[in-house]
Amino acid sequence: MASKPITLVVQSRGKPIRKLPKETSTYLQGSTFDLYHRLAAEAGCTVHRLRLTKASDGSVIPNAKDFTIERTGLKSQDTIQVKDLGKLCRQLGSEDDADQILGPQIAWQTVFVIEYLGPLLIHPLIYFLRPYIYSNASSAPSSLQTLSCVLCTLHFLKRELETLYVHRFSNATMPMRNIFKNSAHYWIFAGFNIAYWSYAPTAPTARPGNTPITLLGVALFVIGELGNLNTHLVLRGLRSSGSTERGIPKGLGFNLVTCPNYMFETIAWVGIWLVTWSLSTGIFIVIAVGQMAVWAKKKERRYRKEFPETYRKKRYGMIPGLF
Incomplete structure (x- = not known):
């Protein structure tokens, strides 16, 4: 049976992250590892600076290749929160521009x-x-x-x-x-x-x-x-x-x-x-x-x-x- 696609609502947690999408689509049998990388790419952040949590209870969503979306308990239209741990999410147009500010x-x-x-x-x-x-x-x-x-x-x-x-x-x-x-x-x-x-x-x-x-x-x-x-x-x-x-x-x-x-x-x-x-x-x-x-x-x-x-x-x- 094919994995069922779901849509998740995405929110910034704490300081807003520029260009973070308001929602994202994934599959119940997809990995949380893929979810992290998709959101990082869309927001212009390094994936290692993101932490995803469930808005319903604040529990952390692990960044793991063998951990499925279904295991997190997330359902379609549930909300996930994205926190920028290192304040490195800056959409400046290029990685070189980001380095000038971040060092x-x-x-x-x-x-x-x-x-x-x-x-x-x-x-x-x-x-x-x-x-x-x-x-x-x-x-x-x-x-x-x-x-x-x-x-x-x-x-x-x-x-x-x-x-x-x-x-x-x-x-x-x-x-x-x-x-x-x-x-x-x-x-x-x-x-x-x-x-x-x-x-x-x-x-x-x-x-x-x-x-x-x-x-x-x-x-x-x-x-x-x-x-x-x-x-x-x-x-x-x-x-x-x-x-x-x-x-x-x-x-x-x-x-x-x-x-x-x-x-x-x-x-x-x-x-x-x-x-x-x-x-x-x-x-x-x-x-x-x-x-x-x-x-x-x-x-x-x-x-x-x-x-x-x-x-x-x-x-x-x-x-x-x-x-």
Whole structure:
């Protein structure tokens, strides 16, 4: 039996989107992925900046190739609302004109690669250039300094590989000017800040360490990195390539907190801190945990809003018993 065509009423949600059609035709067996792309093309927007919701109950319509219009519960003459998430809908006649107002855009994947590339290069660079950086660095680096460099390098190498082969981004691009702000956190605090003080001749890592504590640090690092990778693989499985649909993640850690990837990230960095015993590492952990706690809280609110009937609410966002 052929799929039945239906007509949907289209409204802007929030700031009006120029040239957004007042209605659109689709099929019950058509995908919401096609609906997103059709509306984006007609409105002159990038599809990654749109969010569609049902006017009847405010529920989000996923951008998914395997999610049909029929599954959303929409019927002919129902109203859908379109929100411009990034204020990028500008009908100026050409993409070049839009870039002049919006500024050059850069892919999120590229942003992540550049962010993590800083500390990935800075740590081994300062480690190997110790004799030229520190006036009294006459001796070879200690075993703890070597271990610190290895752990930090492995951490950010893993980040780069996940960015290239694991992560699927809901938004395609961001303004290029934001890359400087986003990269400062990693280049300055995780790169120069930790590396300069950890590889100095007077650093705690330059002295003999406590073997049991060092081994505990390495164990926490391994547990944290593997747990973090597992969480990212679970999140990847929720979204098909080229779409922005969301789902409810399940698996290791998700029964405890909203974002177990942040929990495992914290465990890994505590492990690095137990190896370096560096104040600079501790400062970075405090800053990073604070930021991740904010993100986890926002994600919990988003899950509750998007899946009000099926999502199991969490009390803690990233660390059980704390926040």
